[in-house]
Structure formats: C-alpha cells, structure tokens
Amino acid sequence: GAGGAGGSGAGSSMGSSASAAATAASLDRAVKVLTPNNGNNDNNNNNNSQATSDQQQVAEAGVLDSLLEEMAYISREVQFFDVNVGKMAAEARQVLEKASRGKQNDQEDDHEVSFTAEERARSEAVMRGLEREEKWRDRDTALWVTQQIRNKYTSLERYFMTHNVNVAIELDKLLASDSLTSSMVDDVFYVLNKSARRAFSTEDVSYACAIVNHVSNTLIPEFVEVLKKDFAFACAHTFRAKASLAASSTTAAAAAALAAGGAAANLLFASRRGKSGGGKDNDDDAESVMTLAEVESAIEKLKMSVPNASAYVVLNNIFLCHSHTNTLRVKLEREFQDMLEVSVPQLHVLMNNCFNDLKDKAKEIQQTLHDFLMQLANRVYNKIKPHFAVFDRTNYDITEQQFSEYEVNDPFAQAFVRQVLQAVVPLKELLLPKNYDLLVHRLARHMAHQLEKKVKTKPFTFWGGIQLDKDVRTISTFFSTLTEQSARPLFTTLTQVASILQLQQASEILDYWSDNEDTRVWRLSKDDVKTILRLRADFEPDEIDRLLK
Numbered sequence: 001g002a003g004g005a006g007g008s009g010a011g012s013s014m015g016s017s018a019s020a021a022a023t024a025a026s027l028d029r030a031v032k033v034l035t036p037n038n039g040n041n042d043n044n045n046n047n048n049s050q051a052t053s054d055q056q057q058v059a060e061a062g063v064l065d066s067l068l069e070e071m072a073y074i075s076r077e078v079q080f081f082d083v084n085v086g087k088m089a090a091e092a093r094q095v096l097e098k099a100s101r102g103k104q105n106d107q108e109d110d111h112e113v114s115f116t117a118e119e120r121a122r123s124e125a126v127m128r129g130l131e132r133e134e135k136w137r138d139r140d141t142a143l144w145v146t147q148q149i150r151n152k153y154t155s156l157e158r159y160f161m162t163h164n165v166n167v168a169i170e171l172d173k174l175l176a177s178d179s180l181t182s183s184m185v186d187d188v189f190y191v192l193n194k195s196a197r198r199a200f201s202t203e204d205v206s207y208a209c210a211i212v213n214h215v216s217n218t219l220i221p222e223f224v225e226v227l228k229k230d231f232a233f234a235c236a237h238t239f240r241a242k243a244s245l246a247a248s249s250t251t252a253a254a255a256a257a258l259a260a261g262g263a264a265a266n267l268l269f270a271s272r273r274g275k276s277g278g279g280k281d282n283d284d285d286a287e288s289v290m291t292l293a294e295v296e297s298a299i300e301k302l303k304m305s306v307p308n309a310s311a312y313v314v315l316n317n318i319f320l321c322h323s324h325t326n327t328l329r330v331k332l333e334r335e336f337q338d339m340l341e342v343s344v345p346q347l348h349v350l351m352n353n354c355f356n357d358l359k360d361k362a363k364e365i366q367q368t369l370h371d372f373l374m375q376l377a378n379r380v381y382n383k384i385k386p387h388f389a390v391f392d393r394t395n396y397d398i399t400e401q402q403f404s405e406y407e408v409n410d411p412f413a414q415a416f417v418r419q420v421l422q423a424v425v426p427l428k429e430l431l432l433p434k435n436y437d438l439l440v441h442r443l444a445r446h447m448a449h450q451l452e453k454k455v456k457t458k459p460f461t462f463w464g465g466i467q468l469d470k471d472v473r474t475i476s477t478f479f480s481t482l483t484e485q486s487a488r489p490l491f492t493t494l495t496q497v498a499s500i501l502q503l504q505q506a507s508e509i510l511d512y513w514s515d516n517e518d519t520r521v522w523r524l525s526k527d528d529v530k531t532i533l534r535l536r537a538d539f540e541p542d543e544i545d546r547l548l549k
Contacts, residue, residue, distance in 0.1 A: 064160050068198060071149045071156070075202040153202070154210045157195050161211075164191040165219055169226055174313070180432055181316045188223055189324040196328065200335040205347040208339070212332060212354040220325060220361050224368060227318050231372055234310030312430040315372055319435050322365040329358040370442075373435065377442040380423050387419040388447070391454055396464030397537060403463040413471040417478040420447075424482065437483040444479040444487045451475075451494055460535045465501030472498050493523045500524075500532045506539040506547060 168187035175183055192215050199211035333355055394412045395402075424443065428436050455468065472494045479487035503509060513522055513529055524532070526548055533544045 064156065068153070068157055068160060068195075071153050072198050072202045074149055075153065075204055075207070079203040150204075153207060157199060157207075157211055158214050161191055161195045161214065161219060165223065169223070180313065180430070181320055182313055185317045185320040185324065188219075189321075189328065192219060193328055193331070196332055197335060200332060200339060203339055205339060205351055208332075208336070209347065209350050209354050212351075212358065215328075216354065216357040216361050220321075220358075220365075224318075224321065224365055227314060227321065228368065231311060231314040231318075234314050235375075311376070312427070315369070315376070315435055316432045318365065318369045318372065319432055322362055322369060325358060325362040325365060329355055329362070332358075369435075370438070373439050374442055377439055377446060380427075380439075380443055381446055384416075384419045384423050387416055388450065390416065391451070396468055397459040397461055398464050398467065399461070400463050403467055406467055413474040417475060420478070433484075437485060440479060440483045441485070441487060441490065444476075445490050447475070448490050448494055452497070455494070455497055456531060456535070458535065459537050460501045461537060462502060462504065465498060465503075465536075468501060469495070469498035496522060496524055497532050500529065501536060503533075503536075506533055506536070506543050509533065509547060 165188050168184045168191065171187075172182050172184035196208075196211050196215060199207045202208070336351055336355075390412050398406070420443075424440060427439065431439065451472075458464075460468065472491055476488045476491035476495075479490070499512070500509065509529065513524070530544055530548050533539055533548075534541060
C-alpha cells in the first residue's frame with residue numbers, strides 16, 4: 001500500500017509520455033505555422049505562401065480545434081494530478097509531524113483515531129516518492145510538454161477565436177428571405193462560447209482569465225464596431241431606396257428604386273469583402289406613369305425586400321449580440337463555480353473583474369442599440385410629424401356644445417393614431433419583438449414630450465380640459481395596445497396636466513396637490529402647476545398665486 005501510493009503519481013505521469021509526445025509534435029507544427037520566427041527573415045519570405053496555406057489548412061480542417069481540445073485535456077489532468085498529490089503530501093506531513101512529537105496514540109477529538117505503524121510507514125513512503133518526483137520532474141517528457149502547452153495554449157486559442165470570428169463575419173448571410181437576423185451573430189458567439197468554455201475546462205483560472213479578457217476587451221468591441229458600420233451603411237441604402245421610390249412618378253424609376261432596395265443585402269455583405277454591387281441599368285424600360293395600385297404594390301415589395309436587407313436586420317443583430325453576451329457571462333460564471341476547489345484563491349478577484357468587464361460590454365451594446373432605435377424612432381416621427389401639426393390647430397378653449405360636437409367629429413386623436421398605426425405596424429414584421437417594443441416606447445415617450453410642450457401654449461376651458469384628457473387617454477391606450485408592456489406610464493405627466501385643467505375651481509388644486517406630495521405620484525412642481533392653472537382662461541392669476549405661494 002505504501003509503495004503504491006508513493007509511486008502512483010510517477011507511474012501516471014510516465015504512462016502519459018507517449019500521448020504527450022504526440023501532442024508535443026502536433027503542438028510544434030501548429031506553433032511553427034501560427035507563430036513563425038520573425039527573426040529569420042529569409043525563412044519567412046521563402047515560406048510565407050506555404051505558411052499561409054498551412055494556416056488555412058489548420059483552421060479550416062479543424063486541426064487546431066482538435067489540438068486545443070487535447071491541450072485543454074492535458075492541462076485539466078495535470079491540474080487534478082497536482083491537486084491530488086498536494087492533498088496526499090499534506091496528509092502524509094500531518095501524520096509524520098504528529099508522529100515525530102510522540103503523539104501517535106493521542107486522540108485530539110472524538111473523530112480522530114490513533115496512528116498505526118502501518119500508516120506511518122505509508123506516509124514515509126509517500127514523502128520519499130514525492131522527493132523522487134521532484135528530482136525527475138524537470139526531465140520528464142510529459143511534464144515538459146505540459147509546460148509547453150501552458151506557454152502556447154492562450155496564444156493559439158486567441159488565434160482560433162479571431163480567425164473564426166473573421167470567417168463568420170466574412171460569410172455573413174440571410175438564412176431566408178424573411179429572416180429577421182443574419183447568420184454572423186450566432187456564428188460568432190458559437191466560437192466565443194466554445195473557446196471560453198474550453199479554457200474553463202482546463203481547470204486553470206489563468207487560462208480562463210486570459211481568454212475571457214480577450215473576448216470582452218478585443219473581440220466583442222471589434223464585432224460591435226462591425227455592426228455599427230453595417231448600420232450606417234444599411235441606413236444609407238435602405239432609406240435612400242425608400243426615398244427614391246416615394247419620389248418616383250414612372251414605372252421605370254420605381255423599378256430602379258426597387259432594384260436598389262432589393263440589392264441592399266448583397267451590397268451590405270459585399271461591402272465587408274471590399275466588393276461593389278448595384279442593380280441593372282433600367283434606361284431601356286418604358287417611361288409609363290404608375291397607377292396608384294402599382295405604387296402601392298411597389299411599396300409592399302419594397303417593404304419586403306429593403307428592410308430585410310439592411311437596417312432592421314442590423315438592429316436585430318445588435319439585440320442578439322447584447323443577449324448572447326449576457327448569456328455567455330452567466331454560463332461562464334457557472335463554469336467558474338465548478339473550478340473553485342482547484343483554483344488559486346488569489347485569482348478569484350481577477351476572474352470576477354473579467355466577468356464585470358463582460359457585464360460592462362453588454363451595457364455598452366445595449367446603449368448602442370438604444371441609440372440606433374432612437375434614430376429609427378426619429379425617422380418614424382418625422383414621417384408622422386405633419387399629422388401631429390393638427391394638434392396645433394385644435395381648439396381647446398371650447399364650450400359644452402363644442403365639446404359635444406368634438407364627440408361626433410374628433411378633431412385630433414382618432415386621426416392621429418391612425419397615422420401612427422400606418423407608420424409603426426409594418427415595422428412589427430421587421431423587428432424582433434423586444435426591439436419593436438423598445439421602438440414603440442421611444443416613439444411614445446417622444447410624442448408625450450412633444451405634447452407636453454404644445455399643451456402649455458394653448459388656452460383651455462373646463463370642457464377643453466375634459467377633451468384633452470380624452471385625447472391623452474386615446475393616445476396612451478393606443479400605444480399600450482402595440483406592445484406587451486403598457487405605455488401609460490409615459491403619459492403620466494400629460495394625464496396629471498389634464499386632471500388639473502378639469503378643475504371646476506382653482507382652489508380645488510389643494511385637494512390634489514401640495515409641496516409634500518410624493519414626487520413618484522405627482523411629477524409636476526409648484527411652478528408647473530401654476531403654469532398649467534394659468535392656461536385656464538376662467539381662473540384669475542392672482543388667485544393662483546395666492547393658492548400656491
């Protein structure tokens with residue numbers, strides 16, 4: 001028993017020499033291909049084309065992937081081996097130390113038994129085995145290869161990720177004509193997830209930290225920059241094609257616009273490869289005037305071709321990027337929990353910092369998404385802005401009779417929501433559900449803010465206040481029906497404004513509002529309340545000032 005325990009580590013290590021030697025040969029070939037000696041310029045020049053070819057073969061044939069799996073496996077086994085040997089040595093030292101103090105027969109607590117002569121002999125054998133291991137450790141082939149793996153694993157894994165991420169971006173495409181996203185986001189994060197989890201499988205926290213740090217501080221930021229450029233490029237072609245169609249008065253001109261729009265996807269993907277694209281020349285087409293039905297049909301075709309080719313797809317890609325980054329972080333945090341028993345405690349803080357970096361990158365991606373959605377919301381708002389101007393012409397200084405007439409012929413809200421519906425609903429088929437909800441909420445918030453400013457420029461009566469309350473409820477309910485999350489909170493300020501404008505007397509304000517009111521309930525300050533009360537033509541300014549000193 002003593003001899004077996006002492007020699008098991010050496011036997012296991014020596015037994016793995018053949019496998020380790022094979023891995024060493026593969027590692028040497030990969031390192032020569034992927035990290036050539038820059039000091040030998042002649043060899044570099046002579047073998048440059050061969051190295052490039054070999055580099056592609058290593059990556060494309062999956063040789064590097066298999067090699068990295070072998071390296072991770074060896075690292076993991078060595079980690080477990082070292083931990084087990086360390087535990088064995090600690091137990092043996094404990095036995096020998098107590099034996100040397102003459103405490104072989106002492107029982108320190110109820111759970112500890114006395115050391116026997118056999119246990120002492122086994123512990124001495126373990127210590128002799130460990131001493132022999134220290135002598136041959138530096139000369140053993142398996143352990144030498146392990147050290148080489150530790151020196152090269154991180155750089156090879158970084159190359160593997162960078163190369164395959166670039167390939168995923170290069171081969172980006174729409175999987176179907178009606179796809180809401182393109183292929184590269186899932187492909188990129190498949191590579192990142194594979195490499196990161198492989199680094200964690202080594203049971204070496206230093207490897208895991210290095211790979212997660214490369215993912216969060218290099219690859220994800222670079223990928224987000226690609227998405228930003230895609231969005232700028234896609235917006236230019238998407239909205240330019242729509243503008244061309246809107247301005248077209250002939251069949252040929254509309255066909256040209258549709259061709260430009262339908263090719264937007266190819267333009268976007270070709271632009272990454274430094275290629276140029278375009279539609280066919282339509283100069284030979286007949287210049288015939290389009291009918292209304294032909295224009296509507298062309299617009300429907302454009303909706304089906306252009307958005308799926310560009311800006312909307314990129315917005316959906318950015319959302320997926322944000323979601324996948326958070327998912328990757330959560331998975332790696334779980335992997336890290338399984339490493340705690342064999343990891344170095346001093347590296348825990350470093351690993352947690354890497355996770356925090358991933359969390360920060362997810363927030364940056366989310367902010368990018370929100371900025372781009374705001375740009376889209378502004379485009380939608382500009383499209384319906386002329387219909388918003390109807391509010392400026394709507395009179396709220398009305399009598400009860402005029403209010404009754406408004407009930408029959410609504411002057412603003414009903415027509416306005418119809419225009420918003422026409423502008424927003426088509427986007428539901430082009431955006432992921434979460435993106436669509438975010439877009440609608442940003443549009444609703446912007447419109448609520450614009451209404452708040454416009455309301456303060458109009459005179460009101462009691463009946464006008466009731467009409468405004470009715471209009472606000474119509475608009476807020478409409479936006480709430482468009483999304484899963486209610487939009488009513490966005491119109492809270494307007495609702496409070498309308499409630500003040502419906503007061504029978506100015507003194508009633510004290511029943512609803514005071515300086516001590518919870519600001520989470522009332523969003524209006526004292527000055528705001530004064531300004532709104534002064535919109536009522538029948539309230540005296542002096543009375544308002546007296547009530548709200």
